[in-house]
Amino acid sequence: MSLAIPTQTSFQGRYVQVNGITMHVIVEGSGPEVLLLHGFPDTHAIWREQIPALVEAGYRVIAPDLRGCGLTDMPRHVSDYRIGTLVQDVAALLDALGVERVRLVAHDWGAAIGWQFAIQHQHRVVRYAALSVGHLSCYTTAGWMQKLKGYYIALIQLRGFAEWLFTAFDWAFLRFFADAPHEYLHVRAGKSAAGRMTAAMNYYRANLGLLIPRQHGFVNVPVMGVFSTKDRFLVENQMVRSEAYCKAGWRFERLEGVGHWMTSEAPERVNPLLLDFLR
Template identity: 60%
Template sequence: MELNKELTSKRLCVNGITLNVIDVGQGEPVLLLHGFPDTSAIWRHQIPALLKAGYRVIAPDLRGCGQSDIPRSKWSYRLNNLVADVAALLDALQLRQVRLVAHDWGAVIGWAFVLRHPERVSCYVAMSVGHPTCYARAGLLQKLKGYYTLVFQLPWLPEWLLKLGDFKGLALMGGSPVEMPLWRKALSVPGRLTAGINYYRANPDLLLPFSRGDALVPVYGIYSTGDRFLVESQMTNSQRYCKRGWSYTRLDHVGHWMTVEAPEEVNTLLLSYLERQVPTSTH
């Protein structure tokens, strides 16, 4: 199931590249950031629910993903550039502040954006991935679950393994039959698989256990117990770095791609949390 065809997107030049961006609705702005190997289509169940609730929804394809530009240099995918993309996107849309919701690599970017630009986020919903310090310090089980972050540092071999047998390698790793057709279609475009892996290649320092600082906005963490890539402690320990409020929900028997595996439950949690937050500014 792809995004509703009525949710038209537009092309915006931000931070030296062009992003494909869904921008629909008229209310308080909610920014949705996807992860790897996804596109904005991972939010296909959340966007209609947010629109119905009266929000303006912004969902970009991040650099290298979906229908956005594909920078060739590995270093174009440094976290500093990814955070700068978000800031430039808000500038292009003339938005001073948003409610931020992010999953997987989008959550990594979301945490970094909150830590560097707290004035631009009224509240943050982090799905699956906790505070970067907690992720880096999560221990041996997290290192084992995140084995691929080291494999992805190698040249060419990860691409070969994931593409093997018409992307059977990716299907085995990802474990989501529902999303697999979308991944195959998106990553068959030349350069897009390498772009996604370059998120990992350009940021190996995310594995180093130094302190990244405190989040100075309210944060809501959502973790699913069926997550094959992440341990719960890297999310729950995030509370100690959230100085403006912390909420947490654990979804039992749900896998990593919670937005499509348990969309109604995720939508209920998301809307309930956002309704309780009062933005300090919207423009």
Template identity: 45%
Template sequence: MRVNVNGIGLEVQVSGEGPAVLLVHGYPDTHALWRHQVAALNAAGYRTIAPDLRGFGASDKPKDLAAYDLGEHVADLLNLLDHFEVERAHLVGHDWGASITQLVAATAPDRISSLSLLSVGHLSAGGPAAGIDQLAKFWYMLLFQFQDVAEQWLAHGDLTGLRMWAATHPDLEEVVTRMRDPEALTSGIAIYRRNVPPQAFIPGTLQAPPIKVPTMGVWSSGDVYLTEEAMVCSAPYIDAPWRYERLEDAGHWMQLDQPEKVNELLLDFIASLR
């Protein structure tokens, strides 16, 4: 369905009945990333709310770079909860969705029952704080800062650059089809341009508020973008019960590589908090 919140139109998939679970994707995805988790959560008695973030999928794609500030994404999600009359929700975020949902939890902990961070841990534990191996994996974040240059690299030869970058994505052809639209290509990397300035790579500059709701972090051993250290070192920044799970035989998009295991972890974690 189409929902207008915070001055923007978002495409949102809503299904099921019961306690609300808000599922938030990252780059270069849409709400479809969660299709296996939506089915399992609905079957277990949960209502799922899965938006396309601004700039992605069928949601609006503002031209102004400031519109992609993390604060705007946080406001979008909190307004979504208001729109659907959800007083408290379980949050599940992957990739940039993990960055955004942890800020939602920090901003409005009274609205959040739990937080599940997939792939990306606490922002203060990532980047320079995670060491040189993690910085090396973030090479593309610097590339994405260069307007037009990044788009040319990604789009050249029927998106050869994007195919290389997202080679392990199980839905690669669907991603490529969406990103053939130049507007989608630019709006997709806007979240990097707005929120990862060059100074973000200086140790000590990435500082985010502590998380004060029960939190689970899940990292997959085949992730080519993020190190395990960046997730494990999140623990000091969680002022609430913390659970860490390492998922084997899965890449960055663990929801698609190992859907049954991800479903099992999410259902077990959420149910443990009842």
């Protein structure tokens, strides 16, 4: 059963049965479907500036709270958050909504899921816009600077302590970690309910194997990678080198002076890119 926490946006949500859980999802507009996948530690609220723009442009927007996040059920076992299960959630969501193919847009952890979904279910993806996180084979071979920027992954493995660290002293570490005042209240609202921070951290705990360099496959639909130069957690080369895995076309866009949460920090720059690419 989902916990009663604020939805953080004014969009009207619905609940669907997906892969053994109840998922909360925003469905707005009509026309070709666009699926939006959020990352850590977010909810569908990260897309609050994109949903109206996409609807106005004539799209039907689907923006779920992913497993464990927002108003979606949060299974208690770490193993419930393995990437294979997260990819299955996406396919099951489209099945539940009667959607065959989508234009896919994803950020952060959602982008990691999006890459795998586009590889494994390419017949269901028209084109894919990956924000911040590049192809997983490129992320794992991005060098020592990427490993240093990903220090928090090691912290998150300290179960119990990590949850305390992120929320203690009026969430001081989270505010430092994110360095995104425009997003802080949304993240705090989504993670204040019991168990929600643990569920979000389980994405990292369940998928340590993804950090081992290996080949994750090729994408056979057009891809746009968007990287923001003030991203505190990612290096640019893990996105740029993703071109080698995109066999049906690649476009790279750099947002100068923008931080990690680009969709809410610079929607006036992100939205035109998405509308142009999705068209």
